[in-house]
Amino acid sequence: MNPSMNNPSKSPELLLTSTRIEQLLRNIENKPRYYVDMHIHSKYSRATSADMTLENIAFCAKLKGLNIVGTGDCTHPKWLKELKKKLVESYPGLYRLRSENNPDQATLFLIQGEVNTVYRDENTVKRIHHVMLFPDFDTVEQVCDALKHIGDLNSDGRPLIECTSPELVEILKSVSDDIEVFPAHVWTPHFSIFGVHGYTSVEECYKDKADDIHALETGLSSNPPMNWRVSRNDRYTLVSNSDSHSYYPWRLGREANLMLLEKLSYKSILDAIRRKGRSRIIFTVETHPEYGKYHYPGHRGCSFYAEPDEYFKLKGVCPVCGRKLTPGVETHIEELADRPKGIRPRDASDYVHLIPLSEIIGYVYSIKPDSKKAWNIYYALIREFGNEYRILLETPINEIGRYDEKLAYAIRMMREDRVKIRPGYDGVYGEIKGFLNRDSITDFLK
Numbered sequence: 001m002n003p004s005m006n007n008p009s010k011s012p013e014l015l016l017t018s019t020r021i022e023q024l025l026r027n028i029e030n031k032p033r034y035y036v037d038m039h040i041h042s043k044y045s046r047a048t049s050a051d052m053t054l055e056n057i058a059f060c061a062k063l064k065g066l067n068i069v070g071t072g073d074c075t076h077p078k079w080l081k082e083l084k085k086k087l088v089e090s091y092p093g094l095y096r097l098r099s100e101n102n103p104d105q106a107t108l109f110l111i112q113g114e115v116n117t118v119y120r121d122e123n124t125v126k127r128i129h130h131v132m133l134f135p136d137f138d139t140v141e142q143v144c145d146a147l148k149h150i151g152d153l154n155s156d157g158r159p160l161i162e163c164t165s166p167e168l169v170e171i172l173k174s175v176s177d178d179i180e181v182f183p184a185h186v187w188t189p190h191f192s193i194f195g196v197h198g199y200t201s202v203e204e205c206y207k208d209k210a211d212d213i214h215a216l217e218t219g220l221s222s223n224p225p226m227n228w229r230v231s232r233n234d235r236y237t238l239v240s241n242s243d244s245h246s247y248y249p250w251r252l253g254r255e256a257n258l259m260l261l262e263k264l265s266y267k268s269i270l271d272a273i274r275r276k277g278r279s280r281i282i283f284t285v286e287t288h289p290e291y292g293k294y295h296y297p298g299h300r301g302c303s304f305y306a307e308p309d310e311y312f313k314l315k316g317v318c319p320v321c322g323r324k325l326t327p328g329v330e331t332h333i334e335e336l337a338d339r340p341k342g343i344r345p346r347d348a349s350d351y352v353h354l355i356p357l358s359e360i361i362g363y364v365y366s367i368k369p370d371s372k373k374a375w376n377i378y379y380a381l382i383r384e385f386g387n388e389y390r391i392l393l394e395t396p397i398n399e400i401g402r403y404d405e406k407l408a409y410a411i412r413m414m415r416e417d418r419v420k421i422r423p424g425y426d427g428v429y430g431e432i433k434g435f436l437n438r439d440s441i442t443d444f445l446k
Contacts, residue, residue, distance in 0.1 A: 021352060021393055021415060028260065028282060034067040035285070035389060036269065037256045038112060039131050039184065039217065039241035042073040045157030048245040054086050056247040058097055058107040063382055064253040065389030068094065068269070070112030070133075070241070073157030074140050075147060083111070084137055093135045093266020110269065111140060114158045114184060115147070116191060117168050126198065128165050128205065129158070129184035129191045131217060131241070132172065135266045142175045165193075169209035180270055181212070185219030185243060187226075187329040188294050192219070196327055200336060201232055214274045215239045220255065221292025221329040221424065224284065224351045225344070229337035234345045237276040240284040249378075249388055250356035250369050256285040276347060283350035285389075289329070290423040291355075291430035297328035298425030305425035308334050326426040355414050355432065357381065357388045363432045364406045381407075410435055 043052040052072075061069045071087075073079045087095035087109055096106035111134040118127050134140045144153060151161035161168065165183075172179045183193040183205070192198055193216075199205040202213055215237040218227055224238050240255035259281055261268040272280040289295050298305030302320035308331040316325050358369035361377050368374060384403060385391045391400065392411060401408035413419060413435035424430035 024282065025394055032261055033282065034259050034261055035065055035256050036068040036259050037066055037242050037253050038070045038110060038133060038239065039114065040070050040072040040244040040252065042079045042157050044073050044076040044079045045245065049247065052247055054097060060247045060249050060252050061107040063388060064249045065387035066253045066256060068108045068110055071109050072112060074111050074113040074134060075144050075153050075159060076157045077154055079157060080140060091264040094264060115161045116158055117161050117163055117165055119162065119164045121164065124197050127191045128193055128198065130168060130181050131184045133180040135176065135178040139176050139179060143172060146171050165205050166207045166209040169206060169212050173212055178270065180273060182215040182217060184217050186216045187222045187332060188219050189327050194332065217241055219292065220287050221289055221295040222333065223286045223289045224348060226289060226333050228344050228348065229333060229339045229341065231338050237273050237281065238284065239273065240286055250358040254287050254356055258282045278347065278349040281349040283352055286351050286353050288353050288419060288421050290421040293424045293427050293429050294329050295430060296423040296425040297325045297331050299323060299325050300426040300428050305423060328425060353417055354392050355419065357391060359432060360407065360410050364410050
């Protein structure tokens with residue numbers, strides 16, 4: 001498909017701000033909508049919590065408001081054995097814990113894994129991460145039988161596989177066309193399709209298998225408008241997932257997809273991905289891209305980061321120590337963009353910026369998100385209003401204000417995208433620095 005034929009338009013409202021969120025959610029109030037996070041990890045992945053168990057994931061998914069979450073790491077033999085033992089199919093291709101006391105309210109699991117393909121192409125070593133979704137355990141086992149000959153599946157929940165990206169797709173599709181594969185966190189400097197040593201297009205990476213790629217995962221350091229600036233990616237569905245290495249609700253579901261699924265099933269999720277359009281993915285939940293660990297170029301060792309213009313003036317060199325700066329997502333998109341800011345494809349899904357509730361609590365009360373006080377406030381809010389997404393997106397501000405005026409103010413500012421964030425760089429997360437002020441909190445809550 002020719003990207004120029006996708007009729008992009010200048011849009012004054014790219015972001016779902018407070019009024020638009022309320023209107024959109026009212027329009028789909030009685031429709032079958034589900035929050036879906038399709039990319040997480042298990043306790044068998046490196047740099048992942050040892051407590052990343054199915055039980056903890058299911059519990060915190062409920063707190064968050066996630067309806068469907070990936071299993072993570074399904075190619076790891078020990079984790080796969082645990083998945084098969086503890087999960088039971090609840091809907092076609094979707095699973096729940098056998099131990100769930102209330103099956104109708106259970107967190108649903110989508111069988112999911114990730115691999116890291118490492119190979120040489122264009123005289124450069126490529127390291128590309130790919131997310132894989134599976135319809136059932138038999139299909140996973142067939143894929144594992146093929147992958148174990150080109151990688152050590154026991155070594156990591158996200159194993160290193162010695163094959164090219166198109167060869168990986170060939171292996172997966174030879175087992176089942178119902179396997180979905182898409183490149184993970186596509187803009188991060190390391191281990192991504194558009195990273196420092198990556199490619200400039202999906203076609204360059206996947207070659208004759210490019211038609212089997214239907215989606216791009218935006219990653220924490222980019223949001224849809226940044227991706228819309230590259231017109232050749234218009235054909236792909238933009239999906240957002242947490243890539244969580246922790247079950248805590250400030251990690252799990254920090255990015256997700258609100259899907260309209262007429263029928264709860266794996267194939268309905270495939271349809272939402274493969275048949276691009278806002279009628280299937282209503283909006284994606286995004287962290288502010290500044291919050292991502294690689295949004296701006298910088299050097300962690302010198303606590304230095306630069307805006308894109310400054311980065312180019314510095315020629316990518318740290319002015320403190322003279323070493324190369326780790327490039328940022330913002331700068332790399334600027335290099336590949338063929339559109340100005342503010343252009344949106346007509347069939348693009350909406351998106352909303354959210355800050356995890358625990359981090360809002362931490363900022364408002366100057367405490368750590370994982371402190372006992374923060375947890376007490378968090379649980380009290382969940383008991384009062386239901387789940388985190390409902391609090392952040394749907395609960396009327398005046399109702400939150402009757403409970404906690406300071407939090408209500410911060411949540412309203414977040415809904416209106418009136419947030420100041422120190423941008424992340426070189427593996428350092430961004431940080432909330434404040435909310436744009438109004439004259440009177442009391443007037444604001446009326």
